[in-house]
Amino acid sequence: MQTFRNDGFELAYIDEGKGVPILLIHGFASTHFVNWVAPGWVKTLRDAGYRVLALDNRGHGRSQKSHDKADYTPRKMAADAAALLDHLEIPRAHIMGYSMGARISAFLALEAPHKVASLILGGLGLGMVEGVGDWDEIAEALLADDPDKIVSERGMMFRKFADQTKSDRRALAACIATSRELLSAADAARIDAPALVAVGTRDDIAGSAEGLANLLPAGEAFSIERRDHMLAVGDRTFKARALEFLKEHPLDEA
Template identity: 70%
Template sequence: MAGEAGLAFFENEGFDLAFIDLNQEHGGEAVLLIHGFASTHFVNWVAPSWTTTLTQAGYRVIALDNRGHGSSSKSTIAADYEPERMAADAVALLDHLGIARAHVMGYSMGARVSAFMALAAPERVASLVLGGLGIGLVEGVGDWDPIADALLATDAATVPEGRPRMFRNFADQTRSDKGALAACIAGSRTLLPADDARRITQPTLIGVGTRDDIAGDPDELAALMPNAESFAIQKRDHMLAVGDRTFKARVLEFLGDHPLAT
């Protein structure tokens, strides 16, 4: 896959997990990036210039391919994709790299994983950026069974328009293992109870596109959390919000306001 220079691997729960570790020689604060469903570290973070933006700002940037995605090991067992288990992969990566504490940023499914990580290992997560996911973290983001069916369809032309066609096309473009992604949809949709959202005390920025019909309201989620704020990514839908320049600027400002030392 293009853009895989510097790819390394570590193991957790029997999965070989791919990651990149950029700018570590400069000793900057670590930012761990967790990508969304059907994406990869490259598609979600390298191609939209997040890695460039963050390294140029002096941060050490770590990004992994979640299990079932990209160059990491695949499984067709839904339970392997529970967000608690993917969050454990993220913690294991910090352990592998000897990083005690990091900023954590996730997009869409990666935001869900990041929230579960913040609850499971709060001492490892200094701040949170949740992109592409608002109150859907708590209330759900709609019926995804048709998307699983779309991924498993033998003929892409039979996939109905809307979300099923969008995600099937995205999976085809990223050359993903569609059987693994169908299992991931079934296993990764665990909702975060509102009481658990209230227990996430890290400084949190929630960024959602104003045209995003998947994420749910970011203000409602921010209102549940004791130290969260929302950011409206103007005129962007779920797919386009991630690379928005105003979102990048706001994230840099947020990270600067919440250094690891505090």
């Protein structure tokens, strides 16, 4: 991986392939590899002729960590994504995010709309506006000294995920505290880039894809059939629809 610096953080990223650029932004407690390489997204997009960029968000993967909650607002992480495009001298790109990465992508579209040709928002629908439930239990699970005492099913799921990826659990607990900032309906209405909102039909975290798509001026929804939050990301129908969407909205006409 290569690195660049923004806002005092050293951030790791990959840059593969040639062609129209697409920037991939991963979800909470994940990494560029877990979210995009392992499920086949990088290969799929590269083989389709795209230049694929993917970073490890601050606090994740090989990027620098912080235990300060103030460092993990969606706007600050969106600024990291914008800074990567600037670092690579890419004025405009397609943007794709999953779960927390979808939220970051939406804030990027608000803060730097000129950089965003189109949006693919996976794993987060109307929950981006209405909230996705009480996630304090996840922070508690991440910080628990004894994982056997974790009673929250969702908390245990993310604790196991964090342990499997050998993540800095204190950094993740700080991240989950402030990265959940909601997008207002009014702000959603300001995002005029073409946007595909894709959510698994068994996803109990994301909220309605149709609900968010209806708030976006150029939004459309896609249901990832029979997939939950964790399994939807690698679904082949999701990949196929994403490629179609990108063809429907070429960067030079977006």
